[in-house]
Amino acid sequence: MSDIYKDDQSEEWYFSRDSYVLSETDDKGIILYANDIFCRLAGYTLEELIGEPHNIVRHPDMPRIAFKGLWDDIQTKGFWRGTVKNLRKDRGYYWVDATALRKVHLDGRVTYLSIRRVPDRAAVEACIPLYAELKAQE
Numbered sequence: 314m315s316d317i318y319k320d321d322q323s324e325e326w327y328f329s330r331d332s333y334v335l336s337e338t339d340d341k342g343i344i345l346y347a348n349d350i351f352c353r354l355a356g357y358t359l360e361e362l363i364g365e366p367h368n369i370v371r372h373p374d375m376p377r378i379a380f381k382g383l384w385d386d387i388q389t390k391g392f393w394r395g396t397v398k399n400l401r402k403d404r405g406y407y408w409v410d411a412t413a414l415r416k417v418h419l420d421g422r423v424t425y426l427s428i429r430r431v432p433d434r435a436a437v438e439a440c441i442p443l444y445a446e447l448k449a450q451e
């Protein structure tokens with residue numbers, strides 16, 4: 314069985330519970346690396362992703378405040394965790410439980426890593442109305 318699959322009834326995509334969906338960005342959020350399952354889940358090749366801003370997978374249902382929290386937290390605390398709806402290249406979407414981390418290299422350079430796992434369905438169901446309300450307030 315494949316480690317990613319689409320719901321027949323909707324545009325939602327899912328990935329297997331034992332997968333880690335990874336990406337790394339520079340300090341501005343430009344993608345430096347994405348693992349194979351990230352590429353396939355998002356529907357892009359690695360070549361298409363490298364050098365692009367990470368908002369390439371931003372879904373229009375995501376409220377701006379969620380990403381403000383991500384950027385504030387990774388810069389001040391060094392980590393952030395949240396439930397995110399992402400957009401595929403083909404307009405499909407997928408939900409993730411994302412943990413983003415700051416990585417300080419020996420030369421002082423800063424990059425950010427995000428490790429995504431399958432979210433609890435209850436967390437997704439709670440985020441749907443919350444994000445809709447936050448969007449409506451924008």
Ligand SMILES: Cc1cc2nc3c(=O)[nH]c(=O)nc-3n(C[C@H](O)[C@H](O)[C@H](O)COP(=O)(O)O)c2cc1C
Pocket residue numbers: 336337338341342366367368369370371372375377380383397399411413414425426427
């Ligand atoms: C390590 C890392 C991973 C990120 N992963 C995602 C992601 O999976 N989906 C997403 O929409 N934004 C992600 N972002 C946030 C984007 O950089 C961006 O802030 C967000 O998509 C909002 O787009 P905007 O800045 O154009 O409003 C990530 C940022 C970092 C630093």
